[in-house]
Amino acid sequence: MTRKGAQSLRLCMDKRAITPVLSNLLLMVVAVAAMSIAAAATYIITSNLRETMGERIVIEDVWFCRAEDGSKRINVTVLNVGKIDVSISRVYIYRNQHLVSVIRLQIPLEVGDYEEMLIPYGEWQSGETYRIEVVTQRGLKVEDYYKAP
Numbered sequence: 569m570t571r572k573g574a575q576s577l578r579l580c581m582d583k584r585a586i587t588p589v590l591s592n593l594l595l596m597v598v599a600v601a602a603m604s605i606a607a608a609a610t611y612i613i614t615s616n617l618r619e620t621m622g623e624r625i626v627i628e629d630v631w632f633c634r635a636e637d638g639s640k641r642i643n644v645t646v647l648n649v650g651k652i653d654v655s656i657s658r659v660y661i662y663r664n665q666h667l668v669s670v671i672r673l674q675i676p677l678e679v680g681d682y683e684e685m686l687i688p689y690g691e692w693q694s695g696e697t698y699r700i701e702v703v704t705q706r707g708l709k710v711e712d713y714y715k716a717p
Contacts, residue, residue: 623708624650628682630700632692632716640690646702646710647682655705659687662699692716 629645642661648654654677661669669689677683692698694716701711 622651623654623704623706624648625654625656625677625702625704625708625710627700627702627710627712630712630714632714639688640692642687642689642692642698642700644685644687644700644702645682646677646685648677648679650679653678654708656683656685656702657705658703659685660699660701660703660711661687661689662701663696665699 626647626649627644628647629643631643633641633643635641644659646656656673656675656677659671659673660667661671668691669687671687673685675683675685697713697715699711699713701709703709
């Protein structure tokens with residue numbers, strides 16, 4: 569065998585150069601995979617956050633009224649001023665900081681629309697202050713104090 573042939577055979581048989589190349593390739597694959605997972609997680613988290621932050625409702629009006637049959641009710645008007653559709657799921661009524669009524673609902677409310685909810689509550693008393701809290705399905709809570717006439 570010639571001297572050149574022996575050198576080329578020795579270079580082919582030398583495995584010292586393969587280990588750094590494989591380790592660099594493996595490191596790049598792990599880094600790309602980790603960044604892909606991080607990018608996907610960031611997208612999912614921010615899209616959920618964007619939906620939650622785009623949810624805005626306003627209690628536009630509250631009336632304490634009596635129906636024709638004499639029963640007392642509370643008429644609550646809610647307006648969707650946010651960027652996404654919402655679903656009203658509960659209305660809480662408090663008197664003197666104590667929860668007195670929970671009404672479970674499922675009212676969809678599109679962007680820009682309003683809903684008048686006629687809540688049967690026969691125990692409201694004239695002159696009393698009530699805290700009315702409206703909660704959406706995603707957990708947005710809007711509340712304020714209202715005085716019965």
